[in-house]
Amino acid sequence: MNNPGIGARDMVLVLGATGFIGSRLIPELRAKGIQIRMLVRNPDKVAELIKGDSGITAVKGDLLTGEGLSEALLGIQSAYYLVHSMGGRSIFQNKEYADKDRTAAELFIKAADVSGLRRVIYLGALGEKSEDLSEHLQSRAEIAHILSSGKTAATILRAAIIIGAGGASFEMLRYLVERLPVMVCPKWIDTKIEPIALRDVLKYLVGCLFDARTEGQSFDIGGSEILTYREMMQQYAEARGIGSRLIFRVPFLTPLLSAYWVDFVTPIPSGVAHPLIEGLKNEVICKDHRIDGIIPIDKTPFKEAVRIAFSEETDGPGISGF
Numbered sequence: 001m002n003n004p005g006i007g008a009r010d011m012v013l014v015l016g017a018t019g020f021i022g023s024r025l026i027p028e029l030r031a032k033g034i035q036i037r038m039l040v041r042n043p044d045k046v047a048e049l050i051k052g053d054s055g056i057t058a059v060k061g062d063l064l065t066g067e068g069l070s071e072a073l074l075g076i077q078s079a080y081y082l083v084h085s086m087g088g089r090s091i092f093q094n095k096e097y098a099d100k101d102r103t104a105a106e107l108f109i110k111a112a113d114v115s116g117l118r119r120v121i122y123l124g125a126l127g128e129k130s131e132d133l134s135e136h137l138q139s140r141a142e143i144a145h146i147l148s149s150g151k152t153a154a155t156i157l158r159a160a161i162i163i164g165a166g167g168a169s170f171e172m173l174r175y176l177v178e179r180l181p182v183m184v185c186p187k188w189i190d191t192k193i194e195p196i197a198l199r200d201v202l203k204y205l206v207g208c209l210f211d212a213r214t215e216g217q218s219f220d221i222g223g224s225e226i227l228t229y230r231e232m233m234q235q236y237a238e239a240r241g242i243g244s245r246l247i248f249r250v251p252f253l254t255p256l257l258s259a260y261w262v263d264f265v266t267p268i269p270s271g272v273a274h275p276l277i278e279g280l281k282n283e284v285i286c287k288d289h290r291i292d293g294i295i296p297i298d299k300t301p302f303k304e305a306v307r308i309a310f311s312e313e314t315d316g317p318g319i320s321g322f
């Protein structure tokens with residue numbers, strides 16, 4: 001079923017347009033003829049995204065204060081919510097990311113109710129409710145709940161690690177495997193995870209916009225394999241042709257210790273790396289596969305996703321955006 005509410009000349013609002021997912025989604029939407037409006041904190045960042053395309057415009061604003069929101073939502077029927085507040089170089093700098101994300105989502109949904117926004121599509125995270133669920137994964141679920149609480153029909157897509165150049169979790173994996181032929185890891189090394197290729201995520205994000213059956217629904221999206229982190233690291237090394245890695249599991253490494261260790265080996269800011277590492281203890285696999293019946297896609301195998309990420313990013317491990 002196509003979405004009668006969306007036409008090729010409609011304008012869609014993208015929140016988080018300067019991020020890993022947002023910046024890759026915009027060209028996909030433009031290829032479908034969709035006009036884009038972005039709400040951005042720093043308009044200097046978007047010249048590269050716009051590249052003289054008159055179909056993309058930017059409104060300066062900030063979800064944390066609500067600045068620019070009503071202007072950004074004016075005349076908009078559909079929006080993508082691709083935002084989170086993790087960041088900062090120090091672990092102490094960003095203790096409040098969950099509070100910030102809650103404030104941003106609440107301000108957004110309030111403004112959306114006033115503007116009459118018809119639908120919002122949010123990319124959140126897999127992970128089942130439990131006492132053990134990490135703060136980051138709890139926060140992602142809370143945002144899904146807030147975005148579903150207004151008059152706007154919310155579509156929630158829940159994913160685990162996204163394999164694509166520039167994604168924080170992928171870059172963490174890539175630095176660790178590229179730099180360390182021998183690794184000593186805590187028990188999270190054997191946690192199960194369902195990685196998904198960036199291009200598959202983009203297909204689902206675009207597909208949802210064009211299919212009204214996805215309105216007001218939450219879907220799990222995943223790849224073609226369920227792997228442990230250990231298997232993911234080995235398959236990454238195989239895809240890159242850098243030989244297998246020796247990985248030892250030890251009982252004494254706490255999440256905090258492994259976070260410090262990741263700080264030492266990778267350039268990922270601690271404010272991002274620490275919440276992500278805490279979440280490695282949680283199994284993140286798809287529990288529901290209804291999306292396959294609505295947006296059927298040929299899922300990209302993990303190794304192929306790694307190869308694609310590399311073909312897109314040629315200047316060695318890491319990405320300058322961090």
Ligand SMILES: NC(=O)c1ccc[n+]([C@@H]2O[C@H](COP(=O)([O-])OP(=O)(O)OC[C@H]3O[C@@H](n4cnc5c(N)ncnc54)[C@H](OP(=O)(O)O)[C@@H]3O)[C@@H](O)[C@H]2O)c1
Nearest residue numbers: 016018019020021041062063064082083084123124162167
């Ligand atoms: N990356 C993954 O592997 C992965 C996996 C599963 C789910 N997801 C989900 O995908 C979504 C997008 O993540 P991402 O990886 O693309 O993140 P990202 O690269 O860190 O981008 C975050 C975006 O949010 C914007 N932002 C943050 N605070 C803002 C505020 N107060 N006002 C306006 N914009 C603000 C940032 O803008 P600035 O440029 O101004 O900082 C940036 O554009 C998130 O919901 C995340 O949970 C990601």
